[in-house]
Structure formats: C-alpha cells, structure tokens
Amino acid sequence: MGNGLSIFVLTGIILFVLILFGYFIPIRLWLAAMFSGAPVGLFSLIGMRIRRVPPKLIVEPRISAVKAGLDISVEALEAHYLAGGNVARVVNALISADKAGIKLGLERACAIDLAGRDVLEAVKMSVNPKVITTPMVAAVAQDGIQLKAISRVTVRANIDRLVGGAGEETIIARVGEGIVTTIGSSATYELVLENPDSISKRVLEKGLDSGTAFEILSIDIADVDVGANVGASLQIDQAEADKKVAQARAESRRAMAVALEQEMKARTQEMRAKFLEAEAQVPLAMAEAFRQGNLGIMDYYRMKNIEADTTMRDSISQTGQAKDSGEEGGES
Numbered sequence: 001m002g003n004g005l006s007i008f009v010l011t012g013i014i015l016f017v018l019i020l021f022g023y024f025i026p027i028r029l030w031l032a033a034m035f036s037g038a039p040v041g042l043f044s045l046i047g048m049r050i051r052r053v054p055p056k057l058i059v060e061p062r063i064s065a066v067k068a069g070l071d072i073s074v075e076a077l078e079a080h081y082l083a084g085g086n087v088a089r090v091v092n093a094l095i096s097a098d099k100a101g102i103k104l105g106l107e108r109a110c111a112i113d114l115a116g117r118d119v120l121e122a123v124k125m126s127v128n129p130k131v132i133t134t135p136m137v138a139a140v141a142q143d144g145i146q147l148k149a150i151s152r153v154t155v156r157a158n159i160d161r162l163v164g165g166a167g168e169e170t171i172i173a174r175v176g177e178g179i180v181t182t183i184g185s186s187a188t189y190e191l192v193l194e195n196p197d198s199i200s201k202r203v204l205e206k207g208l209d210s211g212t213a214f215e216i217l218s219i220d221i222a223d224v225d226v227g228a229n230v231g232a233s234l235q236i237d238q239a240e241a242d243k244k245v246a247q248a249r250a251e252s253r254r255a256m257a258v259a260l261e262q263e264m265k266a267r268t269q270e271m272r273a274k275f276l277e278a279e280a281q282v283p284l285a286m287a288e289a290f291r292q293g294n295l296g297i298m299d300y301y302r303m304k305n306i307e308a309d310t311t312m313r314d315s316i317s318q319t320g321q322a323k324d325s326g327e328e329g330g331e332s
Contacts, residue, residue: 029059038066044074053078061091068095076106085113093120097159100127104159112162117213125157129217132168137176138227139183144234146227147183147192149199151175155214165213175219178203189226196221 033040040059048055058077065072072091081087090109097104102123112119132153140146153175158165182202186192192199200219209216 029055033059033063036063036067038063040074048078051078051082053081057081057087061088065091065095068098070094070098072106080110080113083110083114085110089113089118089120093123096120096123096127102126102159108159112159115163117162119162122157122159122162122213125155126159129154129156131155132171133222134172134175137179139180141183141186141189141192143188145189145229147189148225148227149179149183149196149221150223151179151199152220152222154217154220155209156217158209158213158215161211162213166211167213170212171208171214171216174206174208175203178206178208193224193226196224 030040030042030045038059040055040062045055045059048058058074058081062072062074062077070091072094077087077091080090090106090113093109093113094104094106096102097109100123104123109119112122132155134151134153136148136150138146138148153171155168155171179199182199183189183192199221203219204216
C-alpha cells in the first residue's frame with residue numbers, strides 16, 4: 001500500500017515538473033528557432049515567461065527577420081514589446097524597407113511605432129505612393145464667379161519625419177488653402193478653366209509638405225465646376241441694403257415733417273386763441289375808454305366809417321381782379 005502511494009506521488013511530481021517545464025520552456029518554439037538559424041536560449045525563454053512576455057510574439061518575428069537577412073536581438077524585440085509596441089509590425093516594416101532599399105533602422109522603426117503611427121504602412125507608402133482625394137474646395141475669382149475644384153494629391157511617406165510630422169489632414173488643409181488663394185488671385189474664372197494646371201503649379205511652389213510626414217509628388221486637378229455668381233449676389237444684397245437704408249431715412253424725414261406740421265398747427269391754434277382772446281378784449285377796452293372819456297362818440301363813428309370804407313375798397317379791388325381774370329380767360 002505504501003509503495004503504491006509513493007509511486008502515485010512520484011508520478012504526480014513528475015507530471016507537475018513536466019507541465020511546469022513545458023510552460024516555461026516552449027519546446028516547439030525553441031526547436032523552430034534553432035532549426036531556423038535564429039536560436040533563442042532556454043534561459044531567455046524562461047525569462048520571458050517570468051516577465052510575462054509571450055515567447056511566440058518574440059520568437060516568430062525574430063525567425064522572420066533572420067530568414068530575411070536581418071539580425072535583430074531578442075532583447076531589443078522584448079524591450080519594444082514591454083514598451084507597448086507591436087513587434088511583428090516593426091519586424092515586417094524592417095524587412096519591407098530592407099527589400100525596397102529604404103534606409104530604416106530598428107530604433108527609428110520602434111520610435112515610429114511607439115509614436116502611434118503604422119510604420120509598416122509608412123514603408124509601403126514610401127514604395128507605393130498614396131493618392132489623397134481632397135474634398136470639394138469653393139473659391140471666388142476676381143470677377144465674382146465661384147469655382148469648385150477637386151484635386152488629387154500624390155504623397156510619399158517621409159520616414160525621417162514620421163515622428164513629429166503632421167498627417168494627411170494638414171496636407172488636405174494646405175492644398176485647399178492653396179487652391180483658394182490661386183483661384184482668388186485669378187482675374188477671371190475663364191482663365192482658371194482654360195489652365196487648371198496653373199493651380200497645381202502655384203500650389204506646388206508653396207512647399208506644402210514642409211513639416212509634414214509626407215513628400216508631395218504631384219497635385220492634379222480632377223474637376224473644376226462653375227458655381228454661383230457671388231459677385232452679382234453681393235451687389236444685389238448691397239443694393240437691397242442701400243434701399244432699406246434709404247427707406248429708413250425717408251421714413252425718418254417724413255416722421256420729422258409730420259411732427260413739424262403738428263407743431264406748426266399747435267402754434268397756429270395757440271396764436272389764434274391768443275388773437276381771439278385779444279379781440280374779445282377790444283369791446284371791453286372801448287367801453288372803458290367811453291367811461292373814462294378817452295373816446296367820444298364822434299371818434300367811434302369816425303373809426304367805423306374808416307373801417308367800412310376800407311372794407312368797401314377791398315371788395316371793389318377783389319371784384320376788379322376777378323373781372324380782369326375773366327377777360328384774360330376769354331381772350332385765351
């Protein structure tokens with residue numbers, strides 16, 4: 001009974017040791033690396049397990065690099081993984097760059113990858129330039145006609161400026177600004193339609209790829225359409241605004257005239273009231289003059305005669321003027 005228990009315990013220990021050995025030392029990876037000419041030490045594999053680095057993510061990219069003629073140390077790949085990088089992408093980028101004759105070192109590739117850029121895509125773009133289609137850009141020529149242009153920008157990745165260089169959005173924005181400037185400086189829209197390549201030439205002269213992660217190879221105008229007559233629309237809007245201003249000023253003057261007329265009416269009524277009041281005082285003044293002896297009866301009659309004579313003369317003169325007017329009308 002005791003011998004059976006000992007054998008069972010010994011078997012369990014052996015199995016545990018084998019499982020632990022298989023976990024810390026992946027035999028298949030170790031053999032694959034050895035027979036591929038990219039050997040990895042047993043202690044290195046054990047250290048990866050202890051540092052929680054998946055050996056497969058280190059060993060397989062190293063095998064690919066060695067097969068491609070690149071000697072990359074296990075420590076460098078492991079350090080890049082621990083820094084949060086993508087080991088497989090970096091190794092594939094180094095292999096692609098080496099085959100394409102592009103100068104790219106391990107440190108630079110790791111820096112680009114850690115900066116958040118796809119280093120493999122950058123290498124591919126260096127070999128096979130990328131075409132960026134810009135959104136439609138609207139600009140107005142000096143004659144007031146709007147033009148809408150779409151361009152295609154052919155760019156190639158600049159490996160040396162991938163870290164810290166601006167991206168595609170900056171290229172698109174700068175190209176759009178160049179198109180607006182070129183169209184805006186054209187005397188007429190017809191000149192732009194006749195020579196759309198003038199936009200490309202002037203935009204390229206501005207060095208728009210400065211400070212970006214790309215090198216602009218060409219800018220091609222894909223389409224130019226005629227838009228609205230912005231100049232005429234602005235003139236119409238200005239005329240409408242001037243009309244409203246003139247109407248407002250006329251309304252203001254009319255309101256001032258109405259107010260002045262009302263003020264004159266009020267003054268006239270006030271003066272008439274004062275006149276009637278003064279006229280009402282005349283009989284009282286005459287009565288007072290009679291009482292005090294300042295005015296006699298003969299003086300009163302003489303004044304009435306003068307007033308009647310004046311009224312008669314006015315009537316005769318008005319009758320004569322009417323008769324003369326009638327005669328002139330008959331002669332005509």
